[in-house]
Amino acid sequence: MSSNALCFGHNHPASGAPCFVQVDAAGLTIIFESTGGGGDREVVPFAALSVSAGGLDHDHLVVKWTGVQGEQTLYLKDQDAIRAFRQTAPDDLSLHFAQAAELVRQVRQRRRLVWGLALGMFLSTVLGLWFGSDLLVQIAVSRIPVEWEQKLGESAYRDFLAQQEVIKEGPAVAALGEMTQRLTEQIPNNPYKFEITVVKSDVINAFALPGGHVVVFTGLMKKADSGEEVAGVMSHELNHVLRRHGLERIVKSLGLLTVVTIVLGDQQGLVGMMKQLSVELLTLKFGREQETEADVTGLQLLQRAKIDPSGMIKFFERLSEKDEGRMEWLSTHPMSTARAERLKAELAALPKKSPEPFTFDWKQVQASLGAQLVVAP
Amino acid sequence: MKSEILYPGAFPMVRVELTAGEHIKAESGAMVACSPTIDIESKMEGGFLGALSRKFLTGEKFFFQTLRASRGPGEALLAPTVPGEIVILELDGVNEYMVQKDGFLAGADGIVIESKMQSLSRGLLSGEGFFILKMSGKGTLVLNSFGAIHKIELKPDQEYIVDNSHLVAWSSTTSYNIEKATSGWIASVTSGEGFVCRFRGPGLVYIQSRNPGSFGAWIRQFIPVSE
Structure with missing residues (x-):
């Protein structure tokens, strides 16, 4: 069972504790691999969770809850886990899901737009110089x-x-x-x-x-x-x-x-x-x-x-x-x-x-x- | 791959032990010495186009070295070009690190290296360029820096401000925004900081204690100008 998420919290290292997240009807089951043997496992009901998008490119699903050991944050990037979560999550969470997904879309769209604009400006400058220089030569010659x-x-x-x-x-x-x-x-x-x-x-x-x-x-x-x-x-x-x-x-x-x-x-x-x-x-x-x-x-x-x-x-x-x-x-x-x-x-x-x-x-x-x-x- | 940092400080080397058949990737030119059992190959990581894009986009070398213990176990000594500390990270398949273009020294074969495009503002102002390297996969990753390496641990939603061009690597769970160092544009420039990166946890941020660009500018004044 390989890890598919990172868990952050006061009881975990700053780089996050690798863990395996399982989704079922009751909620999330988080199994920590580091503890070895028995394996530390925590079951969190959907009702306790809040979701958002996060990470460098807003491509992580961030799940937060307050457990026995204080505030916990889970960073999920594994697409299968995210899909499973999305399908089984109750309706009140789906709304947050949609909001998070919308945010990701907006960020990506904005980025594409900015790059497109930058590329367009670059191209038009090059084209302008290319054709404009001929025009300039003609104007100069005519003078x-x-x-x-x-x-x-x-x-x-x-x-x-x-x-x-x-x-x-x-x-x-x-x-x-x-x-x-x-x-x-x-x-x-x-x-x-x-x-x-x-x-x-x-x-x-x-x-x-x-x-x-x-x-x-x-x-x-x-x-x-x-x-x-x-x-x-x-x-x-x-x-x-x-x-x-x-x-x-x-x-x-x-x-x-x-x-x-x-x-x-x-x-x-x-x-x-x-x-x-x-x-x-x-x-x-x-x-x-x-x-x-x-x-x-x-x-x-x-x-x-x-x-x-x-x-x-x-x-x-x-x-x-x-x-x-x-x-x-x-x-x-x-x-x-x-x-x-x-x-x-x-x-x-x-x-x-x-x-x-x-x-x-x-x-x-x-x-x-x-x-x-x-x-x- | 077992690794050990020799002579920690400004001029370190990494000793890497390889079992028979094992191979690692290293920055081209990083090998200092190795056992006769180790073969050095050059490899275009990510295929020809991948290597090409890495070369032109990140400024990383076109070829990586592959050190392969093809004739039995052996060891190799690796060193970066610039004086500065080396840090060894263990990737477990879930952790991902973004590494600035000169930061990669060596990695186990299970490490996947990709060039990744940053957003325009980050690319222009972060001091890291438009493309950075994304390290994922499983295994040991060796990074080098200019100066000493300092690790910043960020709790969820904890923020920290880093001068751009001091960045070495950061985990992909952290995000950052580019900001002016001070509230005013002019003060931003005159304060000598210009732009800074506001990091937001959770995750790790590795920074280097010296800024290569500033060092270059400083040393330039001592280089005689030929007529």
Whole structure:
């Protein structure tokens, strides 16, 4: 017979005397094991008992009575004993039982509520920071004047040009000029003055700097099969500028504190910091979300400019195929079929417009670059 | 498991005698010396998740040591990390003790160790953290403290106030509330007590005569700060 309860009282040790509690119709029979042999046993009628909940978590049933040896308190935790007690106890005790059980329920409910609230507050703080920081970045970016952006892009542009051979005139420059012209005409309230630079290099790449400088490598133009394909890339890059993606990236990398400073109005200290960053602009990688945004808005821009948008998709698809050559555009613009698929879906949703062809002949433009035509299989 | 405290005082050790085949749990790293008949195993008490939760929630070690007298009877010497007294409790299957996270040194195999979540206010303010260890089952339980261990015996409904972070262990029949040490908030902080635990009997409360947190703060001023 193992103990299932602890009995406290003046005649027991402070840690409680382990005892076995038996419930029958007459009341409680408490058998103390410590006395050995005969075993001390005490029978207490229900009428003498009072019950409540107690213990650290209010999970003990506390039974009190005044016996021969003074006041006695019994702490019951054994579920079977509690159940037996509850079933056999007379009605006047049941009321106290219900009260005790109600108290336990309340305590547990309150605890759950407090934990739930604490967890909720924690989660909302985390979520707030997560989404709020993006919002803060946007607000900060919108407060930076375009002129700054242009200065920033300008210095990065000069750093870049120092090591490059630029093609200043010829059919290629004229062709890109025409594309830019047609695209920018469709941008309402354009605060940027786009300047296109053609750089002689076999690298298949193009990039945009904040403020409006767009650099296209001849490698990309040789790779493209038509003017529409290059126009697709151009449209994508222009939208990086229009959406101020470079600035967003910079502000993000400057950290939350700077963002708050910009939002609160102190933009002076930022100029110095941004100058340092201009070099980093050249190696800047946009985030996937920014790429998708530039893709989609680029596609819409092409559509408005009546340039066949399927050129953009075709070019992306071709780049995503395994290819030789130094595909730098790929390192910053990870190609995936998913990306092309997405654009296709986007295109399908747009109203059909009959495209107007360019005035130049693309093959001639490519020939002027001294292109050995790479025809995709 | 027969146990005996050697060198009682600030730097005690426990000598545990094991009969053949018997095994005990001990805090990982507690073993100082043992007979060659005893094998030391590491065991994740309560399974992987239990051990994980204990590690992250209570800060207790992930593994417990199991000392098993697999090749015949033997003895082992166990010691805690911090200077302080050791107390040996006998659990009879009905008694349950709540133990603060650093208090466990060793226990017979029949002792069941669980991590238990406290209520938010207790977790924040009791100085014991959100999770404490609950010891139940049957057998010998060895606890250690920082400083000397003092036992407070509480009669039913008797109350006693203990500075938080001096707690070592208390029986589950006692309950406690967190209170400000003085009636005012400012005085509570300036009195150096901050929050206290008001215990309510019946049961036992074991407290330690030194506060590890305060000791750490005190010793920090002597540690040279590297540039």
